[in-house]
Amino acid sequence: QVQLVExxxxxxxxxxxxxxxxxxxxxxxxxxxxxxxxxxxxxxxVAAINWSGGRTLSADSVKGRFTISRDNAKNAVYLQMNxxxxxxxxxxxxxxxxxxxxxxYERDDYGYWGQGTQVTVSS
Numbered sequence: 001q002v003q004l005v006e007x008x009x010x011x012x013x014x015x016x017x018x019x020x021x022x023x024x025x026x027x028x029x030x031x032x033x034x035x036x037x038x039x040x041x042x043x044x045x046v047a048a049i050n051w052s053g054g055r056t057l058s059a060d061s062v063k064g065r066f067t068i069s070r071d072n073a074k075n076a077v078y079l080q081m082n083x084x085x086x087x088x089x090x091x092x093x094x095x096x097x098x099x100x101x102x103x104x105y106e107r108d109d110y111g112y113w114g115q116g117t118q119v120t121v122s123s
Contacts, residue, residue: 001025002024002025002026002028002096002098002112003024003025003026003112003114004022004023004024004025004094004095004096004112004113004114005022005023005114005115006020006021006022006092006093006094006114006115006116006117007020007021007022007023007117008020008021008117009092009117009118009119010118010119010120011120011122012084012119012120012121012122013121013122013123014084014085014086014121014122014123015083015084016084016121017080017081017082017083017084018081018084018119019078019079019080019081020034020078020079020081020092020094020117020119021076021077021078022034022076022077022078022079022094022114023074023075023076024075024076024077024096024112025075026075027072027075028051028072028075028096028097028098028099029051029098029099029101030051030096030097030098030099030100030101030102031048031049031050031051031096031097031100031101031102031103031104032048032049032070032077032094032095032096032097033045033046033047033048033049033068033094033095033096033097033103033104033105033110034046034047034048034068034077034079034092034093034094034095035092035093035095035107035110036088036090036091036092036093036119037090037091037093037116038089038090038091041090043093043107044059045059045105045106045107046058046059046062046066046068046079046092047059047062047066047067047068047079048068048103048104048105049068049069049070049077049103050101050102050103051070051072051101053069053070053072055103056068056103057103057104057105059105061087062081062088065081065082065083065084066079066080066081066082067079067080067082068080077094079092081119084119084121085121086121086122086123087121088119088121089119089120089121090118090119091116091117091118091119092116092117092118092119093113093114093115093116094113094114095107095110095112095113095114096110096111096112096113097109097110097111098111098112
């Protein structure tokens, strides 16, 4: 059973930056992604990255501000978030497709999830 643990969340002001990290208990040969869920809303796609890191996919709402990356030697994936806005406030979840190396923005395509880390952006 793969376990994913996120870290790096916190309370920041609008315009600030945060870097989220996610570490997996097992090596992944597939795509990984970040999702977020704001209070009262559905969990939504943020970004995804393939195994080699050569291809990424991002939601329109974060393009140009958020960057996803990974370090396979550390079984880790990261989300660098710049120019944060109050609308980015949410619990951020790391997800893994484990053995499927295709990018996806669909929640159901990811079989493994972390517990989430809270990001709060004040105005």
